[in-house]
Amino acid sequence: MAISVNNLKAFRSSFLDFVGDPFYAVESESVRYIADGLMVIAGDQIKALGPYEQLRAHYPEVAVTTYPGKLIMPGFIDIHVHYPQTEMIAAYGKQLLEWLSQYVFPIEGKFQDAAYARRVASFFLDQLLCNGTTTAVVLTTIFPQSVDVLFEEARRRNMRLIAGMMMMNRNAPDFLLADAPTADQQNRELIQKWSHIGRLSYAITPRFAITSTAEALQLAGKLKAEFPDVYVHTHLSENVKEVEFTAELFPTSPDYLNVYEKFGLVGDKSIFAHGVQLTDAEFERLSKAGAAIAFCPTSNLFLGSGLFNLEKAKSAAHPVNVGLATDVGAGTSFSMLQTISDAYKVAQLQGQSLSPFKALFLATLGGARALSLDDKIGAFDVGKEADFIVLDMQATPLMAFRNPIPTANSLDELAEKIFAMMILGDDRAIQATYIAAELAYERKETYRY
Numbered sequence: 001m002a003i004s005v006n007n008l009k010a011f012r013s014s015f016l017d018f019v020g021d022p023f024y025a026v027e028s029e030s031v032r033y034i035a036d037g038l039m040v041i042a043g044d045q046i047k048a049l050g051p052y053e054q055l056r057a058h059y060p061e062v063a064v065t066t067y068p069g070k071l072i073m074p075g076f077i078d079i080h081v082h083y084p085q086t087e088m089i090a091a092y093g094k095q096l097l098e099w100l101s102q103y104v105f106p107i108e109g110k111f112q113d114a115a116y117a118r119r120v121a122s123f124f125l126d127q128l129l130c131n132g133t134t135t136a137v138v139l140t141t142i143f144p145q146s147v148d149v150l151f152e153e154a155r156r157r158n159m160r161l162i163a164g165m166m167m168m169n170r171n172a173p174d175f176l177l178a179d180a181p182t183a184d185q186q187n188r189e190l191i192q193k194w195s196h197i198g199r200l201s202y203a204i205t206p207r208f209a210i211t212s213t214a215e216a217l218q219l220a221g222k223l224k225a226e227f228p229d230v231y232v233h234t235h236l237s238e239n240v241k242e243v244e245f246t247a248e249l250f251p252t253s254p255d256y257l258n259v260y261e262k263f264g265l266v267g268d269k270s271i272f273a274h275g276v277q278l279t280d281a282e283f284e285r286l287s288k289a290g291a292a293i294a295f296c297p298t299s300n301l302f303l304g305s306g307l308f309n310l311e312k313a314k315s316a317a318h319p320v321n322v323g324l325a326t327d328v329g330a331g332t333s334f335s336m337l338q339t340i341s342d343a344y345k346v347a348q349l350q351g352q353s354l355s356p357f358k359a360l361f362l363a364t365l366g367g368a369r370a371l372s373l374d375d376k377i378g379a380f381d382v383g384k385e386a387d388f389i390v391l392d393m394q395a396t397p398l399m400a401f402r403n404p405i406p407t408a409n410s411l412d413e414l415a416e417k418i419f420a421m422m423i424l425g426d427d428r429a430i431q432a433t434y435i436a437a438e439l440a441y442e443r444k445e446t447y448r449y
């Protein structure tokens, strides 16, 4: 039977994605690598992926875009990033609480102005695309208009995005506080307006325990119970002084996680950023709840917060869902490759080793699983949405010198090459980014070795 070619397109290159979690399965069985592959796309979904020589005969009429010597992977998933902090990334000299007061809060006040917020949102989303990030979980500010413009700009780009209005009603300057009932009403309106519109999802987003009263967290929990599909997104146990202050503010909670548990905010659609200072008991309860931790290595290093214990989070006894996150503006790069590079070093400092395949799993299918979106994104299974990136392992003179032959004929060879790319690469290694099968970004200057 002839297959209609009208809405089909195809790509030829090397392909790498994951079919299992390399932290728990034999690594070589969790990786899918096709040295010379063909991916066929129908509309915005993957229809077939296989060796070029086998698959081409089934689709003789379909036009093929070829990326010789490149590597195609699912788009990166950044599960925790602050768009309002784009403009103050790389602010000098402070740890978390002072850094928030000195640099972050004044900037976030500017997002009352919707036109300003839109300019930043637009620049921010374009930064995601040129870094190969196709899905992100994004923090905003207390101003509903700062959420609207982000969702509008994401929709214009057809990006899959999770975001919500930041809730804060204490321990910040007055211009950044909204009383809890007002914020609750605004959240309800935003959920009605944006939840499940196109590729968008909503997250109830109390900033962290310190900036919310018990009343505000209780309303957040009530909202979550009424809208179980909606995510919960916040910070947890990042910095020692933050943990101490939280204990003072919530003296009846035995630990930080319990503050959120008490109000019904810990479940399988909860995303907690950092988790650097967690106790074993908290790791175990996060595992039981099916909640996710966003591992933010560049941020944890930059603010001197500490070393996240990835091995403990991914233990066989109490496995926790972990995704990678840039956490800009405490994070120092929008690049998930740079984020992986620091994740590797954080592991090294603890005598752990993060293999290249494990790292790329966290940045793709691992992130999708952490967000319960693995039925839609994160890998190249048939029926998934065609968000993918074209990686150039020879993007800079040094990368090309290190990797004179860009293609790999075995998993061992591939591991060595992608590792060098992860350590040396950044936005320059992203040749192209496709959103729902459409070209959304293409790198103009390419280096020729």
Ligand code: GUN
Binding pocket: 082, 096, 100, 104, 207, 208, 235, 238, 299, 327, 330
């Ligand atoms: N904890 C509460 N707010 C923030 C923030 O904006 N950045 C980081 N890194 N941690 C936080």
Ligand code: ZN
Binding pocket: 080, 081, 082, 235, 273, 327
């Ligand atoms: Zn953060």
